[in-house]
Amino acid sequence: MVRDDLPEMVPFALWPEPGGLLEWARTGNGDALYWLTEGEPEDWTTVVWNPRDSSGSDALDAVAFLFAYFEGRLDVPLFGPPPPEPGFDPHRDSSHVYVKLSAGELPYEQHRDWLLTYEDCYGHQIRVAFPPEDDDEARAVILRAAEVMGCQVLRAITIEGKPAWLG
Structure with a gap:
């Protein structure tokens, strides 16, 4: 719906469109991590995107992306530096x-x-x-x-x- 209303703010195809972004995580600040659904699922790479700021893509799968970020080997401007003790909130339906x-x-x-x-x-x-x-x-x-x-x-x-x- 947002893509229809404001296409300039959503420059990516969105899943289930071919090659569309499929969200797999979101920060408390509204930044999101997506899989770029090109090719086979095991080949999908990570895109960090938030329409209010710059976007970027990394040729890393989800696990490699998280390890690189939390180990300080990957600069993600939208996130800033990794926290000293990374952690995740458990999933809860909302x-x-x-x-x-x-x-x-x-x-x-x-x-x-x-x-x-x-x-x-x-x-x-x-x-x-x-x-x-x-x-x-x-x-x-x-x-x-x-x-x-x-x-x-x-x-x-x-x-x-x-x-x-x-x-």
Whole structure:
């Protein structure tokens, strides 16, 4: 959906398109790691990309990429230096909702174990990921935040592009 709305911000084909990017990891800062799905899966290489900053590609598979980065042998400008003690959060299913907003003045806050991002690289919006059981509370909090910010909610969609919360 974003690629259709803002093609200049998404210069890559996206999976399942042939040779499209397939996300396999995301940082807390919104940077993402993708496989470049060209050739056989064991030959896929890593692309680090975020539309608000530069993008890059490395001819390394996912494991080699992570080892090189965490050992300090690979410079990834979007990530900065590797942490002194690298680690990963365990996977947990999350509901993802993208809330398109009009402009406003106030910043956002982190809430519970939700991942909340306020951004303007795809237009003015809030992205929130939360455990599915928090859906009603997340809806109330985010819609109230938009109201407090003086913003109108223009739409709310899931990560799959389906309508959420409004309608």
